[in-house]
Amino acid sequence: MTVPVDAGRRRIEELLEEHEEQILGRWFEIAGTMSGGHVDRGGAAVPFGEIYRALRRSLTGSEGGSDLRGLLAELSRSRARHGFTPSETASVVFGLKEAVYEIVEADGTPEALRGFIWFSRLVDEHGLFTFETYAAARERIIADQAEQLLELSTPVVKLWEGIVAVPLVGTLDSARTQVVMEKLLQTLVETGSEHAVIDITGVPAVDTQVAQHLLKTVMAARLMGAECVISGIRPQIAHTIVTLGIEFGDIVTKASLADALVHALRQSGVEFAEARSPRIAVRTEAG
Amino acid sequence: MDRVPVLKLGDILIVSIQIDLQDQSVLALQEDLADKVVQTGARGVIIDITAVEIIDSFIGRMLSTIASITRLLDAETVVVGMRPAVAITLVELGLSLGGVRTALNLEKGVALLNHLDGARLAVAPR
Numbered sequence: 001m002t003v004p005v006d007a008g009r010r011r012i013e014e015l016l017e018e019h020e021e022q023i024l025g026r027w028f029e030i031a032g033t034m035s036g037g038h039v040d041r042g043g044a045a046v047p048f049g050e051i052y053r054a055l056r057r058s059l060t061g062s063e064g065g066s067d068l069r070g071l072l073a074e075l076s077r078s079r080a081r082h083g084f085t086p087s088e089t090a091s092v093v094f095g096l097k098e099a100v101y102e103i104v105e106a107d108g109t110p111e112a113l114r115g116f117i118w119f120s121r122l123v124d125e126h127g128l129f130t131f132e133t134y135a136a137a138r139e140r141i142i143a144d145q146a147e148q149l150l151e152l153s154t155p156v157v158k159l160w161e162g163i164v165a166v167p168l169v170g171t172l173d174s175a176r177t178q179v180v181m182e183k184l185l186q187t188l189v190e191t192g193s194e195h196a197v198i199d200i201t202g203v204p205a206v207d208t209q210v211a212q213h214l215l216k217t218v219m220a221a222r223l224m225g226a227e228c229v230i231s232g233i234r235p236q237i238a239h240t241i242v243t244l245g246i247e248f249g250d251i252v253t254k255a256s257l258a259d260a261l262v263h264a265l266r267q268s269g270v271e272f273a274e275a276r277s278p279r280i281a282v283r284t285e286a287g
Numbered sequence: 288m289d290r291v292p293v294l295k296l297g298d299i300l301i302v303s304i305q306i307d308l309q310d311q312s313v314l315a316l317q318e319d320l321a322d323k324v325v326q327t328g329a330r331g332v333i334i335d336i337t338a339v340e341i342i343d344s345f346i347g348r349m350l351s352t353i354a355s356i357t358r359l360l361d362a363e364t365v366v367v368g369m370r371p372a373v374a375i376t377l378v379e380l381g382l383s384l385g386g387v388r389t390a391l392n393l394e395k396g397v398a399l400l401n402h403l404d405g406a407r408l409a410v411a412p413r
Contacts, residue, residue, distance in 0.1 A: 178375075185371030192391055220374040225367065225389035225396075
């Protein structure tokens, strides 16, 4: 006995129309248990009714299902933002299959059973679509955060008239060095500073690549007519640099930011005066 | 062909490059500068490249050559106003302006030349 696909499809459409209330209710329950009982967590409520109606509109074929896809994309985006897992998100869509199957089972006609295979394939397709948009939304969030982190982590601060400092914190890679270099050089031009201190106290490790990046930055600053001092080299890092055989050439390096500042001040012609007598903090009570 | 004008200010010659440099005008500039240095007895040359957006290896070498020529004629060359993007490109290309002094802007370039001159006078034997 063979049932034409069209007949099965028609039967499913009829069932979806007749039992709308029942299927929706059941779907809501199933989705609830599947996603661990928190369908409405954090305002990411699932518009079951809307999705259901959009699905039926897409079946009648009047508008090709773009409405439904829009709804599903919106659902997975909001779920990605609210920290749902991918399987929680996709299981909401797959839950519909189970709800419809119960109706099909009660109906029991061969058309309905044949049609259910078609219907389940359709739901699978939409489920996968949800999955894809979820992954895309997650990736965009990660990319945005990486960019924000990049902006956050590279401040250029002014230490003195004509002296700027870049405290570097975290691992230096090519992308970050590029940002740091551009920002530093731009600041040199804007403030007319002739001295820059690159402080690497917060850089956990210096390898040949990081050293290369630092050298490039210093060379670029030199081309523009500014001198760089590298400071904050910890004992272990000094050891690594020597072991790796990295040559800093004639670039001035200092152990601490304070030493580098003193060097830069001397270079720019600031004179230091020794205090006559040791300063003692004297506190007098008012009144 | 565009000729780059050479301006005289005291005993400093100032060249401000405002056009896209062609090979011909670069060679003409080298000759003009050498002539002017001899003619005026200038002690310093400032080349302002604030308006230059692209420096290739040819112009990079031209700057080095000018510095060498003027040094032979007892004048220091200072390149001023290099843009950050230009500096980064030069470093990425592995080019360095050998023997050329640099300063952030024209004002600092003049100050650098004065400083150099002062240092030279101070160590000169009487």
